[in-house]
Amino acid sequence: MSPVIEVRNLRKTYGAGDTAVHALRGLDLTVEKGEYIAIMGASGSGKSTLLNILGCLDVPTSGKYLLDGIDTGEFDEEQLSLLRNRKIGFVFQSFNLVPRTTALANVELPLVYAGVRRAQRRERALAALELVGLKERTHHKPNELSGGQQQRVAIARALVTSPAIVLADEPTGNLDTESSREVLGILDRLNASGRTVVLITHEDEVAAHAMRTVRVVDGRVAGVLV
Amino acid sequence: MRLFEIGAFAVRGLTANKMRSGLTTLGILIGVASVILLIAVGNGASSAVQQSIAGLGTNILTISPQRAQPGSSAKPLTTADAAALVSPDSPDVKYASPVVSAQATAGYGSTSYAINQFIGSDPHYFETTNSAVAQGNLFSDNDVQQARKVVVIGATVATQLFPGTDPVGKSMLVNNIPFTVVGVLAAKGSSGLQDADDMAVAPLTTTQNALTGYGSLTQIVVQARSADALPNAQAQVTTILNGRHKITGTTADYRILSQDQLLTARTATTETFTVLLASVAAISLLVGGIGITNIMLVTVTERIREIGIRKAVGAPRSSILGQFLIEATLLSLFGGALGVAAGMIGSQFTIAGIKPVLVPSSVLLAFAVSALIGLFFGSYPASRAAKLRPIEALRHE
Ligand SMILES: Nc1ncnc2c1ncn2[C@@H]1O[C@H](COP(=O)(O)OP(=O)(O)OP(=O)(O)O)[C@@H](O)[C@H]1O
Ligand SMILES: [Mg+2]
Numbered sequence: 001m002s003p004v005i006e007v008r009n010l011r012k013t014y015g016a017g018d019t020a021v022h023a024l025r026g027l028d029l030t031v032e033k034g035e036y037i038a039i040m041g042a043s044g045s046g047k048s049t050l051l052n053i054l055g056c057l058d059v060p061t062s063g064k065y066l067l068d069g070i071d072t073g074e075f076d077e078e079q080l081s082l083l084r085n086r087k088i089g090f091v092f093q094s095f096n097l098v099p100r101t102t103a104l105a106n107v108e109l110p111l112v113y114a115g116v117r118r119a120q121r122r123e124r125a126l127a128a129l130e131l132v133g134l135k136e137r138t139h140h141k142p143n144e145l146s147g148g149q150q151q152r153v154a155i156a157r158a159l160v161t162s163p164a165i166v167l168a169d170e171p172t173g174n175l176d177t178e179s180s181r182e183v184l185g186i187l188d189r190l191n192a193s194g195r196t197v198v199l200i201t202h203e204d205e206v207a208a209h210a211m212r213t214v215r216v217v218d219g220r221v222a223g224v225l226v
Numbered sequence: 227m228r229l230f231e232i233g234a235f236a237v238r239g240l241t242a243n244k245m246r247s248g249l250t251t252l253g254i255l256i257g258v259a260s261v262i263l264l265i266a267v268g269n270g271a272s273s274a275v276q277q278s279i280a281g282l283g284t285n286i287l288t289i290s291p292q293r294a295q296p297g298s299s300a301k302p303l304t305t306a307d308a309a310a311l312v313s314p315d316s317p318d319v320k321y322a323s324p325v326v327s328a329q330a331t332a333g334y335g336s337t338s339y340a341i342n343q344f345i346g347s348d349p350h351y352f353e354t355t356n357s358a359v360a361q362g363n364l365f366s367d368n369d370v371q372q373a374r375k376v377v378v379i380g381a382t383v384a385t386q387l388f389p390g391t392d393p394v395g396k397s398m399l400v401n402n403i404p405f406t407v408v409g410v411l412a413a414k415g416s417s418g419l420q421d422a423d424d425m426a427v428a429p430l431t432t433t434q435n436a437l438t439g440y441g442s443l444t445q446i447v448v449q450a451r452s453a454d455a456l457p458n459a460q461a462q463v464t465t466i467l468n469g470r471h472k473i474t475g476t477t478a479d480y481r482i483l484s485q486d487q488l489l490t491a492r493t494a495t496t497e498t499f500t501v502l503l504a505s506v507a508a509i510s511l512l513v514g515g516i517g518i519t520n521i522m523l524v525t526v527t528e529r530i531r532e533i534g535i536r537k538a539v540g541a542p543r544s545s546i547l548g549q550f551l552i553e554a555t556l557l558s559l560f561g562g563a564l565g566v567a568a569g570m571i572g573s574q575f576t577i578a579g580i581k582p583v584l585v586p587s588s589v590l591l592a593f594a595v596s597a598l599i600g601l602f603f604g605s606y607p608a609s610r611a612a613k614l615r616p617i618e619a620l621r622h623e
Contacts, residue, residue, distance in 0.1 A: 052617045055538075056616075057538055057615065057616040057617040057620070058615055058616075058617040058618075059615065077543060078542055078543070081537065081540050081541060081542045081543070082540065082542070083540075084537075084538065084539065084540040084616070085539065085540020085541075086540070090538055090539075092620075096531075096534075096535050096538070096620065097535070098532055098535055098536070099242075099532070100242035100243065101238070101242065105238075109536070109539050110539040110540055112231050112235075113536075113539065113540045113541045113542070113545065114540065115228075157539065161540075
């Protein structure tokens with residue numbers, strides 16, 4: 001069976017000429033189905049750049065990225081949006097919920113774009129919110145929720161489409177210890193139920209939840225700690 | 227993904243920030259309403275002038291003295307000229323009223339008022355100029371023969387000089403000469419540029435005695451038997467006057483204007499006025515358009531992050547475009563419709579003495595232009611944002 005993520009000689013350069021920043025310099029990475037991986041590395045080493053490319057939010061300058069065996073390099077924008085919708089759940093450090101919109105509507109959002117019917121949409125969104133323990137907060141807007149609650153809504157939104165992979169860029173970076181524990185607990189359970197999880201973190205306690213830790217140095221994978 | 231869902235997003239987007247939607251609507255409303263109103267005022271002014279001229283009747287000729295070529299002797303227009311115009315030689319002339327006019331200061335009790343036009347003529351003048359009496363009576367031919375000091379005043383003079391009292395029978399001073407007010411004329415209203423009721427009419431003889439002296443008449447107003455007889459009447463008048471003034475060439479010492487010519491001349495001036503107002507309206511449409519542009523750009527720019535979020539969870543470009551297009555359309559239509567309503571309601575009121583008259587094409591123009599501006603500047607930046615990669619949109623400040 002092919003790995004869920006396969007990255008070969010990935011390069012990403014921002015800008016051009018003298019001011020060009022080489023964020024990724026030929027990175028290789030393979031993630032098997034059902035794995036739980038932590039990505040660590042110094043600030044500016046290219047972790048976010050990598051995860052954005054894995055989430056199809058950005059495209060590499062060169063290199064190959066196979067998602068579930070499909071070469072994403074051959075996809076146009078329309079197909080990429082389909083991929084983001086069906087295969088990927090992305091959790092941001094800064095939550096990125098649609099403002100002035102209820103938790104329920106935020107979680108339903110990917111399902112709307114997936115064309116799921118109203119009744120089923122509601123049912124699945126409520127189930128996802130229940131999974132992250134926010135059944136009582138479904139009609140709250142982001143500004144009426146704590147940071148930890150907002151992040152749990154974001155996770156519910158990421159998992160509501162049952163994606164092949166869940167990507168999280170420092171999901172606990174803005175949270176206190178208690179909220180972090182809750183969020184990590186949810187990710188643990190997600191992984192236990194068979195979902196592939198890739199997260200970026202600066203903290204060893206967070207990385208300890210993962211099966212293995214990938215260390216990124218200067219846009220390359222420096223070593224894999226199991 | 228159905229259109230209905232995108233429409234629901236659009237409506238939710240609009241209601242989520244009511245302040246922003248309200249301001250955008252207001253911008254479009256003001257742009258549309260001001261254009262409609264300004265053009266209606268211009269149009270109202272010009273149609274008022276046309277009406278007041280047309281009100282004089284289409285069977286009128288106005289003869290006024292004109293300086294002839296230097297050196298040649300110009301004869302004044304006289305009462306005898308006027309009398310001679312009604313004769314068996316001119317079967318198509320019904321009346322010919324001699325007219326003198328001057329400005330005069332009138333006083334009653336402690337109030338005084340400068341009357342714009344103090345006219346001396348004969349009783350036919352009232353019929354010729356379509357002036358009806360509202361209170362009291364007109365003066366008679368006998369009054370003219372006896373040079374009685376009687377006067378018929380216009381509505382404006384009545385309200386200015388006799389507020390709260392009945393002017394009929396009162397004695398008012400005109401340039402310190404006492405005149406008895408015998409009647410008040412019915413109001414004709416403002417003709418846009420000049421108040422037609424700011425006048426008084428006294429017998430010709432009295433006016434010449436008291437105010438103007440016995441020089442040339444200001445005008446002779448000729449009424450033809452009918453509008454169709456006007457060209458014949460003009461020819462007959464010309465023959466008689468040429469004979470009396472011994473005019474052989476083409477340079478007469480008088481000028482005959484028909485109502486048609488007067489109308490054409492006045493229409494030209496009011497058209498200039500309308501063009502002026504229309505250009506002011508065009509500028510306000512432009513300014514309104516810039517306002518709409520501005521608020522639409524801000525609206526979309528502050529939502530580029532939202533666009534990024536939607537793209538990150540898998541929204542295709544078309545659905546984002548659709549959402550913003552529907553939002554912009556709803557705002558533009560709503561604001562435009564309110565603007566049309568405001569413009570129409572506003573044009574029901576008299577503004578600066580002018581009764582506005584709606585121009586249907588201006589309603590359409592204002593509505594279409596603002597709606598298109600709103601649509602373009604609502605959807606163009608959104609379409610640019612929708613083309614961004616999700617991460618670029620999310621990072622947008
Ligand atoms: N849009 C961009 N334009 C130019 N340079 C960029 C851009 N995004 C990232 N970079 C540069 O690429 C490099 C890698 O950035 P990246 O965000 O991947 O680092 P990171 O490992 O996530 O760091 P941190 O731990 O601080 O989040 C940095 O030097 C950064 O300055
Ligand atoms: Mg980062």
